Amino acid sequence: MVSQAQIDEAARLIREGELVAFPTETVYGLGANALNPEAVAKIFIEKERPSFDPLIVHICKIEDLALLCEKMDERVLALAAKFWPGPLTIVLPRSNLVPDIVSSGLPTVAIRMPNNEIALKLIAAAQCPIAAPSANKFGKLSPTKAQHVRKQFPLLPCILDGGATSVGIESTVIAIEDDGFKILRPGVITRQEIETVLPYSTSPVKNDPFFASPGLLNSHYSPNKPLYIEGDYQPMADTTNAGYISFTGMGGEGYKRVEYLSHTGNLSEAATNLFRTLHSLEESDVTFIVAEPIPLQGIGVAIMDRLKKAAYRFTKNESSPDKEP
Template identity: 55%
Template sequence: MSILNSIDVAAKYIREGKLVAFPTETVYGLGANALDPMAVAKIFELKERPSFDPLIVHIASIHQLQDLVLNTDERVHKLTEKFWPGPLTMVLPKSNIVPDIVTSGLPTVGIRMPSNEIALDLIRISDCPIAAPSANKFGRISPTTAAHVRKQIPNVDYIIEGGKTTVGIESTIIKLTDKGFQILRNGIITQEELETVVPFDGETAIEKLSAPGMLKSHYSPRKKLLIADSSSLDLDKSKAGLISFSGEVENGFCKVIRVSDRKDLKDYAVNMFEAMHSFEDDNEIELIIAEPVCETGVGRAIMDRLRKAEFNWRQA
């Protein structure tokens, strides 16, 4: 593994079929040439990711979108004009050049254009679309710094150091239907924002596992994590860390990380995974408690991540 400051060198390795971890505005991605099935297979192997979980393809131009999908209608153009580059992934019918391994055999592919300049430059200089899930072991905490990548997948070929990500949670994923759009994964771009462009379809059944992040368990630390409620707040706090938002339930905890000084949900999203990593690495902490928020706007995405992070721990 090497940490590179040269995007030119990183792009060379992408073209050679190797894996490069790189920053986006959401989380760090583990990238490979999306048109090279053997390179994409290495992503699944290194992440220990099940083959039924499709990947997102990252592009740097609308021209690439037209190559990767069968057709785009006016709604797609309106959404790209408003939200791209940015943390929005659209699931669209794929063209034949997209290998089936990228889409887990589905006839659709998730595509987004990131706003992070390092990511865009890497795609442009590599001269290919880049398939990239989060740069971590499958099901574990998403990486928002290069250090998080090194901790979980130290044997990745190369890491581009790009500082801390600015959004902190994965992109919103949508799929268009005859009635409008469905949300397959909540993110920083909210339903309300999307509805200013396309109607929301709350009626059409959502296909299972048609996009990343749809499993019940995901984003999980190695230490027990629970969402704060009457039962979890009654547990012994002497070796517990609190991910705090309101500042109202901090008494008695061994350590507290407050994710926002101004009770801003976007701050929570930016700092949530970093707080999980911090407590996971802290030898004094045996239990992580995360404060819940109202499920409006960005709060939907936050609670989605917290529920999936605690899922296996709640079942234990």
């Protein structure tokens, strides 16, 4: 378990403009002082992340919203009361204290309060909000264990090892509109749950959603080995050297290795195990990976969002002009 002394040392590094990897309930984050643009720039350099992709700022108390936001309303406080700490990120008008680099020059900032004791203690000890995308190289698999972070950042001086994350996929991101909310990135908090607080908006998103939230590129969360979703395009190949990801506890006959997101079709189990399973197969001796599709209901929408983005660069048309290298 992470000690208070380790948290205090990590907080000192944050205050001095250095990077720290730390656990949240979703995935591990690569954090820097959100109010220090030079420190935040190190995140983009270390992750090899494009500057147009904004970051999420993590806070440990509601009062920090006033520091980061130009204006709020009672709807934001109602959402925070219902879902924070927790895996919900809210995009709000930013204050002048938020550096341009954090929000990629947008007039908004994405904020959440993580539901993880180590993360909350770190933010409190650092005495500043912490900007933190997932602690992985840009476009690669998200980390749900400290070992996943170390694999991609072997020279990072400080990784707080809080064990496996409990949720396993990134937070739901929403934008607040005049008539309600819109989901920019699906997560384990579903539209139906948020609608218990606010109605779903029918108006256009004020800011281009491609830029308003992280995690919206077509290709993201991708393993180093080819990944295909069963039923979609996959190459004619010998599956005796391939890996299979099962959601229902069935399938995978003839595959070299079978990993289970769940043995019973449990969506919460599948979300928790998704990136751990992808890391395991990436590190194995299989030549490619095939995943059983997830039902598009509840948090299954968010799981399939991650799977489709992870498989995108292996399945899209080679001649498409926006193919990523």
